[in-house]
Amino acid sequence: MGELINENRIYIKDISKEYKDEFGFKVSLLKNITLSLEIDKVTSIIAPEGSGKTSLLKIIAGIDNPTGGGINYHHHFKNICIPTISSSFPWMTVVENIKFARPDISGENLNAILELIGLDGYENHIPNNKSTGFRYRISLGRALAANPDFIILDEPFLNMDIETKEECYQLTRDIFLQKNIPFVLGTNNITEAVFLSDKIYLMKKNPGEIIDFVDNTLPKNRNLNSITSSQFNEIRVSIEETFKMKESYKSLNFSI
Amino acid sequence: MHKSSCINNKFKFAFTSVVSFLFIYVMIFEFIIPGTSFLPSFTTLVYSLPSLWKEYDFFNRFLLTYTVVYLSLFLGFLVLYLKRIFIIKFYYVFPEFINLPNLLKYFPAFFFAILFTYWFQQNILAEYAYGFLYVVWLLSYSLMSSVPSVPQEFIDSAKTMGKTYNEIIAQIIWKHSLPKVFKRLEDSHYLLWVIVLIYEFIAETNGLGLIYKKALNYNDISVVLDLAVILSFVMLFGKMVLSAIKKRFVFWES
Structure with a gap:
Protein backbone atom coordinates (compact mmCIF):
# COMPACT_ATOMS: atom_id res chain seq x y z
CA MET A 1 0.00 0.00 0.00
CA GLY A 2 2.79 2.41 0.96
CA GLU A 3 4.32 2.22 -2.50
CA LEU A 4 0.96 3.02 -4.08
CA ILE A 5 0.87 6.40 -2.36
CA ASN A 6 3.29 8.89 -3.80
CA GLU A 7 3.24 12.52 -4.82
CA ASN A 8 2.27 11.65 -8.38
CA ARG A 9 -1.05 9.99 -7.76
CA ILE A 10 -4.28 9.88 -5.83
CA TYR A 11 -5.12 6.37 -4.69
CA ILE A 12 -8.81 5.61 -4.28
CA LYS A 13 -9.25 2.58 -2.08
CA ASP A 14 -12.41 0.48 -1.62
CA ILE A 15 -14.85 3.36 -1.92
CA SER A 16 -18.48 2.50 -1.29
CA LYS A 17 -21.57 4.65 -1.35
CA GLU A 18 -24.93 3.53 0.01
CA TYR A 19 -28.23 5.34 0.36
CA LYS A 20 -31.76 4.50 1.47
CA ASP A 21 -34.52 4.37 -1.15
CA GLU A 22 -38.03 5.74 -0.62
CA PHE A 23 -39.09 2.53 1.19
CA GLY A 24 -36.14 2.71 3.58
CA PHE A 25 -34.18 -0.14 1.98
CA LYS A 26 -30.42 0.23 1.74
CA VAL A 27 -29.18 0.52 -1.86
CA SER A 28 -25.55 0.09 -2.78
CA LEU A 29 -24.58 2.65 -5.43
CA LEU A 30 -20.80 2.15 -5.44
CA LYS A 31 -19.03 -0.95 -4.18
CA ASN A 32 -15.34 -1.30 -3.39
CA ILE A 33 -14.14 1.11 -6.07
CA THR A 34 -10.36 1.06 -6.24
CA LEU A 35 -8.42 3.10 -8.77
CA SER A 36 -5.43 5.35 -9.03
CA LEU A 37 -5.30 8.78 -10.71
CA GLU A 38 -1.89 9.75 -11.98
CA ILE A 39 -0.76 13.33 -12.54
CA ASP A 40 0.71 12.65 -15.98
CA LYS A 41 -2.39 10.99 -17.41
CA VAL A 42 -5.95 11.65 -18.47
CA THR A 43 -7.99 8.99 -16.71
CA SER A 44 -11.47 8.03 -17.83
CA ILE A 45 -14.17 6.09 -16.06
CA ILE A 46 -16.56 4.58 -18.60
CA ALA A 47 -19.83 3.42 -17.12
CA PRO A 48 -23.45 3.06 -18.19
CA GLU A 49 -26.01 5.67 -17.15
CA GLY A 50 -27.12 5.40 -13.55
CA SER A 51 -24.03 3.58 -12.36
CA GLY A 52 -22.95 6.27 -9.87
CA LYS A 53 -20.30 8.06 -11.96
CA THR A 54 -21.34 11.49 -10.73
CA SER A 55 -21.30 10.34 -7.10
CA LEU A 56 -17.83 8.85 -7.58
CA LEU A 57 -16.52 12.04 -9.24
CA LYS A 58 -18.02 14.17 -6.46
CA ILE A 59 -16.23 12.03 -3.90
CA ILE A 60 -12.96 12.47 -5.80
CA ALA A 61 -13.61 16.23 -6.00
CA GLY A 62 -14.14 16.32 -2.24
CA ILE A 63 -17.74 17.60 -2.36
CA ASP A 64 -19.34 14.33 -1.24
CA ASN A 65 -18.35 11.67 1.27
CA PRO A 66 -18.21 7.92 0.74
CA THR A 67 -19.95 5.58 3.18
CA GLY A 68 -16.94 3.26 3.06
CA GLY A 69 -13.29 3.34 2.00
CA GLY A 70 -11.29 6.47 1.41
CA ILE A 71 -8.89 8.48 -0.67
CA ASN A 72 -5.18 8.19 0.07
CA TYR A 73 -2.80 10.87 -1.11
CA HIS A 74 0.71 12.02 -0.41
CA HIS A 75 -0.31 15.68 -0.11
CA HIS A 76 -3.65 17.45 -0.36
CA PHE A 77 -4.79 17.70 -3.97
CA LYS A 78 -6.93 20.51 -5.29
CA ASN A 79 -9.49 19.02 -7.65
CA ILE A 80 -11.85 21.23 -9.66
CA CYS A 81 -15.04 19.71 -11.00
CA ILE A 82 -16.73 20.67 -14.28
CA PRO A 83 -20.26 19.21 -14.19
CA THR A 84 -22.51 17.97 -16.99
CA ILE A 85 -24.27 21.32 -17.36
CA SER A 86 -21.27 23.58 -17.93
CA SER A 87 -21.66 25.89 -15.00
CA SER A 88 -20.46 29.21 -16.37
CA PHE A 89 -22.53 31.78 -14.53
CA PRO A 90 -24.81 33.75 -16.90
CA TRP A 91 -24.66 36.93 -14.80
CA MET A 92 -20.87 37.24 -15.19
CA THR A 93 -18.75 38.08 -18.22
CA VAL A 94 -16.11 35.61 -19.42
CA VAL A 95 -13.43 37.41 -17.39
CA GLU A 96 -15.60 37.65 -14.27
CA ASN A 97 -16.31 33.91 -14.54
CA ILE A 98 -12.58 33.17 -14.62
CA LYS A 99 -11.90 35.59 -11.78
CA PHE A 100 -14.54 33.82 -9.72
CA ALA A 101 -12.01 31.02 -9.25
CA ARG A 102 -9.11 33.38 -8.55
CA PRO A 103 -10.02 37.03 -7.96
CA ASP A 104 -6.40 38.24 -8.12
CA ILE A 105 -5.68 36.88 -11.60
CA SER A 106 -4.98 39.54 -14.22
CA GLY A 107 -2.61 40.63 -16.96
CA GLU A 108 -0.51 37.96 -18.64
CA ASN A 109 -1.90 35.05 -16.63
CA LEU A 110 -5.46 35.96 -17.52
CA ASN A 111 -4.63 36.52 -21.18
CA ALA A 112 -2.78 33.20 -21.33
CA ILE A 113 -5.85 31.36 -20.07
CA LEU A 114 -8.15 33.22 -22.47
CA GLU A 115 -5.86 32.32 -25.34
CA LEU A 116 -5.61 28.70 -24.25
CA ILE A 117 -9.39 28.22 -24.14
CA GLY A 118 -9.83 30.15 -27.40
CA LEU A 119 -11.81 33.03 -25.89
CA ASP A 120 -9.39 35.95 -26.37
CA GLY A 121 -11.48 38.76 -27.80
CA TYR A 122 -14.55 37.53 -25.92
CA GLU A 123 -13.54 38.94 -22.52
CA ASN A 124 -16.74 40.90 -21.94
CA HIS A 125 -19.17 38.44 -23.47
CA ILE A 126 -21.83 37.00 -21.21
CA PRO A 127 -22.53 33.25 -21.47
CA ASN A 128 -26.31 33.69 -21.19
CA ASN A 129 -27.85 31.90 -24.22
CA LYS A 130 -24.40 31.07 -25.64
CA SER A 131 -23.58 27.61 -27.00
CA THR A 132 -22.63 24.66 -24.78
CA GLY A 133 -19.12 24.75 -26.30
CA PHE A 134 -18.67 28.41 -25.31
CA ARG A 135 -19.83 27.65 -21.78
CA TYR A 136 -17.53 24.60 -21.57
CA ARG A 137 -14.57 26.77 -22.54
CA ILE A 138 -15.43 29.23 -19.77
CA SER A 139 -15.73 26.41 -17.21
CA LEU A 140 -12.37 25.11 -18.39
CA GLY A 141 -10.81 28.58 -18.10
CA ARG A 142 -12.18 28.98 -14.60
CA ALA A 143 -10.85 25.57 -13.59
CA LEU A 144 -7.40 26.44 -15.01
CA ALA A 145 -7.36 29.76 -13.12
CA ALA A 146 -7.76 27.86 -9.85
CA ASN A 147 -4.39 26.11 -10.43
CA PRO A 148 -5.82 22.64 -9.89
CA ASP A 149 -3.97 19.37 -9.45
CA PHE A 150 -6.74 17.54 -11.31
CA ILE A 151 -9.67 18.75 -13.41
CA ILE A 152 -12.66 16.46 -13.07
CA LEU A 153 -15.05 16.32 -16.02
CA ASP A 154 -18.49 14.86 -15.39
CA GLU A 155 -19.88 14.17 -18.90
CA PRO A 156 -19.39 17.79 -20.00
CA PHE A 157 -19.82 16.93 -23.70
CA LEU A 158 -23.23 15.29 -23.27
CA ASN A 159 -25.43 18.02 -24.75
CA MET A 160 -23.07 19.21 -27.49
CA ASP A 161 -23.51 18.75 -31.25
CA ILE A 162 -20.87 16.66 -33.04
CA GLU A 163 -18.79 19.60 -34.38
CA THR A 164 -18.64 21.25 -30.95
CA LYS A 165 -17.78 17.92 -29.31
CA GLU A 166 -14.87 17.40 -31.70
CA GLU A 167 -13.53 20.89 -31.02
CA CYS A 168 -13.84 20.42 -27.26
CA TYR A 169 -12.18 16.96 -27.34
CA GLN A 170 -9.16 18.40 -29.14
CA LEU A 171 -9.07 21.45 -26.87
CA THR A 172 -9.11 19.28 -23.75
CA ARG A 173 -6.37 17.00 -25.04
CA ASP A 174 -4.26 20.00 -26.12
CA ILE A 175 -4.59 21.67 -22.72
CA PHE A 176 -3.53 18.44 -21.02
CA LEU A 177 -0.39 18.28 -23.18
CA GLN A 178 0.47 21.99 -22.98
CA LYS A 179 -0.21 22.60 -19.29
CA ASN A 180 0.45 19.12 -17.89
CA ILE A 181 -2.81 19.26 -15.98
CA PRO A 182 -4.36 15.82 -15.60
CA PHE A 183 -8.06 15.26 -16.23
CA VAL A 184 -10.44 12.70 -14.78
CA LEU A 185 -13.36 12.07 -17.12
CA GLY A 186 -16.59 10.30 -16.26
CA THR A 187 -18.50 9.27 -19.38
CA ASN A 188 -20.69 6.65 -21.02
CA ASN A 189 -19.19 7.40 -24.41
CA ILE A 190 -16.48 4.91 -25.43
CA THR A 191 -15.12 6.97 -28.37
CA GLU A 192 -14.74 10.02 -26.17
CA ALA A 193 -12.96 8.06 -23.46
CA VAL A 194 -10.55 6.34 -25.88
CA PHE A 195 -9.67 9.58 -27.67
CA LEU A 196 -9.14 11.64 -24.53
CA SER A 197 -7.59 9.20 -22.09
CA ASP A 198 -4.33 7.48 -21.30
CA LYS A 199 -5.92 5.14 -18.83
CA ILE A 200 -9.51 3.89 -18.92
CA TYR A 201 -11.41 2.28 -16.07
CA LEU A 202 -14.50 0.25 -16.92
CA MET A 203 -17.30 0.37 -14.40
CA LYS A 204 -20.52 -1.68 -14.36
CA LYS A 205 -23.78 -0.68 -12.72
CA ASN A 206 -26.00 -2.10 -9.91
CA PRO A 207 -23.82 -1.63 -7.96
CA GLY A 208 -21.12 0.53 -9.51
CA GLU A 209 -17.97 -1.61 -9.53
CA ILE A 210 -14.71 -1.40 -11.49
CA ILE A 211 -14.57 -4.44 -13.76
CA ASP A 212 -11.37 -3.79 -15.68
CA PHE A 213 -8.95 -1.13 -16.87
CA VAL A 214 -7.17 -0.41 -20.14
CA ASP A 215 -3.85 1.36 -20.68
CA ASN A 216 -4.38 3.35 -23.86
CA THR A 217 -1.56 2.70 -26.34
CA LEU A 218 -2.46 5.53 -28.73
CA PRO A 219 0.29 8.15 -29.10
CA LYS A 220 0.12 10.99 -26.54
CA ASN A 221 0.05 13.61 -29.27
CA ARG A 222 -3.11 12.53 -31.04
CA ASN A 223 -5.65 14.27 -33.22
CA LEU A 224 -9.18 13.51 -34.35
CA ASN A 225 -7.93 11.48 -37.34
CA SER A 226 -6.79 8.80 -34.91
CA ILE A 227 -10.46 7.97 -34.22
CA THR A 228 -10.57 6.16 -37.58
CA SER A 229 -7.32 4.24 -37.03
CA SER A 230 -7.27 0.46 -36.57
CA GLN A 231 -5.47 0.83 -33.22
CA PHE A 232 -8.29 3.03 -31.94
CA ASN A 233 -10.86 0.54 -33.18
CA GLU A 234 -9.11 -2.37 -31.44
CA ILE A 235 -9.19 -0.60 -28.10
CA ARG A 236 -12.83 0.32 -28.58
CA VAL A 237 -13.82 -3.25 -29.49
CA SER A 238 -11.96 -4.70 -26.50
CA ILE A 239 -13.84 -2.32 -24.19
CA GLU A 240 -17.17 -3.24 -25.79
CA GLU A 241 -16.40 -6.95 -25.37
CA THR A 242 -15.58 -6.49 -21.68
CA PHE A 243 -18.88 -4.68 -21.09
CA LYS A 244 -20.77 -7.36 -23.05
CA MET A 245 -19.33 -10.08 -20.85
CA LYS A 246 -20.44 -8.23 -17.71
CA GLU A 247 -23.90 -7.56 -19.17
CA SER A 248 -23.46 -3.81 -18.80
CA TYR A 249 -23.48 -3.17 -22.54
CA LYS A 250 -26.81 -1.29 -22.68
CA SER A 251 -26.94 2.50 -22.26
CA LEU A 252 -23.35 2.94 -23.36
CA ASN A 253 -22.73 5.41 -26.16
CA PHE A 254 -20.67 4.34 -29.18
CA SER A 255 -20.89 7.37 -31.44
CA ILE A 256 -18.89 10.60 -31.19
CA MET B 1 -38.37 36.83 -31.38
CA HIS B 2 -35.91 39.06 -29.53
CA LYS B 3 -36.69 39.60 -25.83
CA SER B 4 -36.64 43.42 -25.98
CA SER B 5 -39.00 43.52 -28.96
CA CYS B 6 -41.34 41.18 -27.02
CA ILE B 7 -41.38 43.65 -24.12
CA ASN B 8 -41.96 46.60 -26.47
CA ASN B 9 -44.83 44.73 -28.11
CA LYS B 10 -46.32 43.99 -24.70
CA PHE B 11 -46.36 47.69 -23.82
CA LYS B 12 -47.61 48.67 -27.25
CA PHE B 13 -50.46 46.20 -26.75
CA ALA B 14 -51.27 47.57 -23.26
CA PHE B 15 -51.17 51.17 -24.50
CA THR B 16 -53.29 50.34 -27.54
CA SER B 17 -55.81 48.51 -25.33
CA VAL B 18 -56.25 51.54 -23.03
CA VAL B 19 -56.57 53.93 -25.98
CA SER B 20 -59.01 51.56 -27.74
CA ILE B 28 -70.84 54.63 -26.93
CA PHE B 29 -71.47 57.21 -24.22
CA GLU B 30 -70.91 60.37 -26.28
CA PHE B 31 -72.67 59.47 -29.50
CA ILE B 32 -74.64 56.21 -29.37
CA ILE B 33 -76.33 56.42 -25.95
CA PRO B 34 -75.57 59.91 -24.57
CA GLY B 35 -77.15 61.10 -21.34
CA THR B 36 -77.53 57.65 -19.79
CA SER B 37 -77.32 57.37 -15.98
CA PHE B 38 -75.37 54.10 -16.37
CA LEU B 39 -72.02 55.81 -17.14
CA PRO B 40 -71.23 59.51 -17.81
CA SER B 41 -70.33 60.85 -21.25
CA PHE B 42 -66.75 61.60 -22.21
CA THR B 43 -67.41 65.35 -22.08
CA THR B 44 -68.64 65.01 -18.48
CA LEU B 45 -65.43 63.14 -17.62
CA VAL B 46 -63.32 65.96 -19.08
CA TYR B 47 -65.35 68.64 -17.26
CA SER B 48 -64.91 66.83 -13.93
CA LEU B 49 -61.11 66.93 -14.16
CA PRO B 50 -60.74 70.41 -12.58
CA SER B 51 -62.97 69.30 -9.72
CA LEU B 52 -60.77 66.22 -9.25
CA TRP B 53 -57.71 68.47 -9.13
CA LYS B 54 -59.10 71.18 -6.79
CA GLU B 55 -61.95 69.85 -4.70
CA TYR B 56 -60.54 66.37 -4.23
CA ASP B 57 -56.99 67.70 -3.77
CA PHE B 58 -55.66 65.24 -6.36
CA PHE B 59 -52.02 66.32 -6.40
CA ASN B 60 -51.28 65.92 -2.68
CA ARG B 61 -53.19 62.66 -2.45
CA PHE B 62 -51.55 61.28 -5.55
CA LEU B 63 -48.17 62.20 -4.12
CA LEU B 64 -48.87 60.26 -0.92
CA THR B 65 -50.12 57.08 -2.65
CA TYR B 66 -47.36 57.24 -5.25
CA THR B 67 -44.70 57.61 -2.54
CA VAL B 68 -46.18 54.75 -0.50
CA VAL B 69 -46.13 52.41 -3.53
CA TYR B 70 -42.68 53.19 -4.90
CA LEU B 71 -40.92 53.81 -1.60
CA SER B 72 -42.27 50.44 -0.41
CA LEU B 73 -40.93 48.78 -3.56
CA PHE B 74 -37.54 50.45 -3.19
CA LEU B 75 -37.12 49.86 0.54
CA GLY B 76 -38.57 46.34 0.30
CA PHE B 77 -36.00 45.41 -2.34
CA LEU B 78 -33.21 47.11 -0.38
CA VAL B 79 -34.07 45.12 2.76
CA LEU B 80 -34.22 41.93 0.68
CA TYR B 81 -30.76 42.68 -0.72
CA LEU B 82 -29.26 43.46 2.69
CA LYS B 83 -30.85 40.41 4.34
CA ARG B 84 -30.50 38.00 1.41
CA ILE B 85 -28.09 35.69 3.21
CA PHE B 86 -30.34 35.47 6.28
CA ILE B 87 -33.46 34.82 4.15
CA ILE B 88 -31.80 32.05 2.12
CA LYS B 89 -30.37 30.43 5.26
CA PHE B 90 -33.84 30.66 6.83
CA TYR B 91 -35.19 28.66 3.87
CA TYR B 92 -32.55 25.97 4.35
CA VAL B 93 -33.47 25.67 8.04
CA PHE B 94 -37.27 25.80 7.47
CA PRO B 95 -37.89 24.61 3.89
CA GLU B 96 -41.55 23.94 4.71
CA PHE B 97 -42.01 27.69 5.13
CA ILE B 98 -42.65 28.09 1.39
CA ASN B 99 -45.86 26.06 1.82
CA LEU B 100 -47.29 28.68 4.21
CA PRO B 101 -49.15 30.65 1.49
CA ASN B 102 -51.25 27.51 0.88
CA LEU B 103 -52.69 28.02 4.36
CA LEU B 104 -53.40 31.69 3.65
CA LYS B 105 -54.82 31.04 0.18
CA TYR B 106 -58.46 31.48 1.24
CA PHE B 107 -57.77 34.31 3.68
CA PRO B 108 -59.37 37.60 2.50
CA ALA B 109 -56.61 39.95 1.34
CA PHE B 110 -58.22 43.08 2.82
CA PHE B 111 -58.20 41.54 6.32
CA PHE B 112 -54.74 42.94 6.99
CA ALA B 113 -55.84 46.40 5.84
CA ILE B 114 -58.70 46.25 8.38
CA LEU B 115 -56.32 44.99 11.07
CA PHE B 116 -53.86 47.85 10.42
CA THR B 117 -56.72 50.37 10.50
CA TYR B 118 -57.92 48.90 13.80
CA TRP B 119 -54.43 49.18 15.31
CA PHE B 120 -53.21 52.51 13.87
CA GLN B 121 -56.37 54.36 12.67
CA GLN B 122 -55.34 57.00 10.10
CA ASN B 123 -51.63 57.03 10.84
CA ILE B 124 -49.67 57.79 7.65
CA LEU B 125 -46.64 55.87 8.88
CA ALA B 126 -48.82 52.79 9.28
CA GLU B 127 -49.69 53.06 5.60
CA TYR B 128 -46.00 53.15 4.68
CA ALA B 129 -45.37 50.18 6.99
CA TYR B 130 -48.29 48.31 5.41
CA GLY B 131 -46.92 48.73 1.87
CA PHE B 132 -43.36 48.02 2.95
CA LEU B 133 -44.24 44.83 4.86
CA TYR B 134 -46.30 43.59 1.93
CA VAL B 135 -43.35 44.03 -0.47
CA VAL B 136 -40.84 42.48 1.96
CA TRP B 137 -43.09 39.46 2.49
CA LEU B 138 -43.76 39.02 -1.23
CA LEU B 139 -40.10 39.31 -2.27
CA SER B 140 -38.76 37.20 0.60
CA TYR B 141 -41.23 34.47 -0.25
CA SER B 142 -40.31 34.73 -3.92
CA LEU B 143 -36.60 34.47 -3.08
CA MET B 144 -37.13 31.44 -0.83
CA SER B 145 -39.29 29.62 -3.36
CA SER B 146 -36.71 30.11 -6.12
CA VAL B 147 -33.86 28.60 -4.05
CA PRO B 148 -34.72 24.96 -4.92
CA SER B 149 -34.38 25.74 -8.64
CA VAL B 150 -30.69 26.72 -8.38
CA PRO B 151 -28.80 24.02 -10.34
CA GLN B 152 -26.77 21.76 -8.08
CA GLU B 153 -23.99 22.03 -10.71
CA PHE B 154 -23.56 25.74 -9.93
CA ILE B 155 -23.25 25.03 -6.22
CA ASP B 156 -20.86 22.09 -6.75
CA SER B 157 -18.64 24.19 -9.03
CA ALA B 158 -18.41 26.92 -6.41
CA LYS B 159 -17.72 24.34 -3.69
CA THR B 160 -14.80 22.83 -5.61
CA MET B 161 -13.33 26.32 -5.88
CA GLY B 162 -13.31 26.58 -2.13
CA LYS B 163 -16.09 29.14 -1.79
CA THR B 164 -17.68 29.46 1.64
CA TYR B 165 -21.36 28.92 2.43
CA ASN B 166 -22.00 32.68 2.60
CA GLU B 167 -20.11 33.30 -0.66
CA ILE B 168 -22.16 30.61 -2.41
CA ILE B 169 -25.38 32.18 -1.12
CA ALA B 170 -24.39 35.74 -2.09
CA GLN B 171 -22.69 35.03 -5.42
CA ILE B 172 -24.60 32.02 -6.74
CA ILE B 173 -27.98 31.42 -5.10
CA TRP B 174 -28.94 35.10 -4.81
CA LYS B 175 -27.81 35.92 -8.33
CA HIS B 176 -29.55 32.91 -9.82
CA SER B 177 -32.79 33.77 -7.99
CA LEU B 178 -32.72 37.46 -8.90
CA PRO B 179 -34.58 37.22 -12.27
CA LYS B 180 -37.46 35.38 -10.58
CA VAL B 181 -37.52 37.87 -7.68
CA PHE B 182 -37.55 40.77 -10.11
CA LYS B 183 -40.28 39.16 -12.19
CA ARG B 184 -42.35 38.89 -9.02
CA LEU B 185 -41.60 42.54 -8.28
CA GLU B 186 -42.88 43.52 -11.72
CA ASP B 187 -45.98 41.35 -11.42
CA SER B 188 -46.81 42.51 -7.90
CA HIS B 189 -46.44 46.19 -8.79
CA TYR B 190 -50.09 46.34 -9.92
CA LEU B 191 -51.20 44.34 -6.87
CA LEU B 192 -49.36 46.76 -4.60
CA TRP B 193 -51.24 49.71 -6.10
CA VAL B 194 -54.53 47.88 -5.50
CA ILE B 195 -53.84 46.93 -1.90
CA VAL B 196 -52.59 50.44 -1.03
CA LEU B 197 -55.74 51.94 -2.58
CA ILE B 198 -57.89 49.46 -0.62
CA TYR B 199 -56.01 50.36 2.56
CA GLU B 200 -56.57 54.09 1.97
CA PHE B 201 -60.22 53.42 1.18
CA ILE B 202 -60.70 51.54 4.46
CA ALA B 203 -58.42 53.62 6.71
CA GLU B 204 -59.43 56.93 5.07
CA THR B 205 -55.84 58.13 5.02
CA ASN B 206 -55.06 61.11 2.83
CA GLY B 207 -54.33 59.18 -0.39
CA LEU B 208 -56.14 58.38 -3.62
CA GLY B 209 -58.24 55.71 -1.86
CA LEU B 210 -59.95 58.53 0.03
CA ILE B 211 -60.86 60.23 -3.26
CA TYR B 212 -62.60 57.00 -4.29
CA LYS B 213 -64.44 56.89 -0.98
CA LYS B 214 -65.54 60.56 -1.15
CA ALA B 215 -66.52 60.31 -4.81
CA LEU B 216 -68.63 57.26 -4.00
CA ASN B 217 -70.29 59.10 -1.09
CA TYR B 218 -71.09 62.09 -3.39
CA ASN B 219 -72.24 59.74 -6.19
CA ASP B 220 -69.54 61.40 -8.35
CA ILE B 221 -68.96 58.57 -10.82
CA SER B 222 -67.10 60.89 -13.26
CA VAL B 223 -64.27 61.37 -10.77
CA VAL B 224 -64.12 57.61 -10.12
CA LEU B 225 -63.67 57.01 -13.85
CA ASP B 226 -61.20 59.90 -14.30
CA LEU B 227 -59.08 58.49 -11.52
CA ALA B 228 -59.22 54.98 -13.01
CA VAL B 229 -57.95 56.22 -16.37
CA ILE B 230 -55.17 58.32 -14.82
CA LEU B 231 -54.08 55.43 -12.58
CA SER B 232 -54.00 52.95 -15.46
CA PHE B 233 -51.50 55.20 -17.28
CA VAL B 234 -49.45 55.72 -14.09
CA MET B 235 -49.31 51.94 -13.46
CA LEU B 236 -48.40 51.27 -17.09
CA PHE B 237 -45.57 53.79 -16.88
CA GLY B 238 -44.39 52.26 -13.57
CA LYS B 239 -44.35 48.81 -15.12
CA MET B 240 -42.35 50.14 -18.09
CA VAL B 241 -39.74 51.64 -15.75
CA LEU B 242 -39.47 48.38 -13.78
CA SER B 243 -39.07 46.38 -17.01
CA ALA B 244 -36.36 48.75 -18.20
CA ILE B 245 -34.50 48.34 -14.88
CA LYS B 246 -34.78 44.54 -15.17
CA LYS B 247 -33.53 44.58 -18.75
CA ARG B 248 -30.54 46.72 -17.77
CA PHE B 249 -29.47 45.09 -14.49
CA VAL B 250 -31.03 41.60 -14.38
CA PHE B 251 -30.41 40.54 -17.97
CA TRP B 252 -29.91 36.81 -17.44
CA GLU B 253 -32.50 34.06 -17.05
CA SER B 254 -32.90 31.66 -14.15
Missing part, protein backbone atom coordinates in the same frame (compact mmCIF):
# COMPACT_ATOMS: atom_id res chain seq x y z
CA PHE B 21 -61.06 51.28 -24.59
CA LEU B 22 -61.25 55.09 -24.38
CA PHE B 23 -62.24 55.32 -28.04
CA ILE B 24 -65.04 52.76 -27.59
CA TYR B 25 -66.16 54.59 -24.46
CA VAL B 26 -66.35 57.90 -26.33
CA MET B 27 -68.29 56.31 -29.19
